[in-house]
Amino acid sequence: QVQLAESGGGLVQAGGSLRLSCAASGLTFATSTLGWFRQAPGKEREFVAGISWDSAGSIIYSDAVKGRFTISRDNTKNMVYLQMNRLEPEDTAVYYCTGREGWFLSQLPTHYDYWGQGTQVTVSS
DSSP: OOEEEEEOOEEEETTOOEEEEEEEESSOGGGEEEEEEEEOTTSOOEEEEEEOOSTTOOEEEOTTTTTTEEEEEETTTTEEEEEEOSOOGGGOEEEEEEEEEBSOOOSOGGGOOEEOOOEEEEEEO
16 A cells, blocks of 8 residues: 655745655655645645656756755655745645656646645745
């Protein structure tokens, strides 16, 4: 059974930083594509960042977070991270870790098979 467990959310002031972590189990982590999505109240789930497993370490970001957020993975620990800097009130949302087996870097939530329960990030102005 695949499980993804997020941690690291919280309340932070605008301009601050947070680091989200996601612990994965039950999937072949080293050859899985991982990603982060977020969902604000009343809005659809939105792509944030994704990272593949190939040697090039392909990464994609949404335009909203490019230059502020950094996704990374540690295949020795089955962990994926999202470093969030220069946070803005518009970043307030529940953040979800997601994954799928194989190489398929996508911004569509329907292309991912596994989801965590989410962690709340609140940015105050």
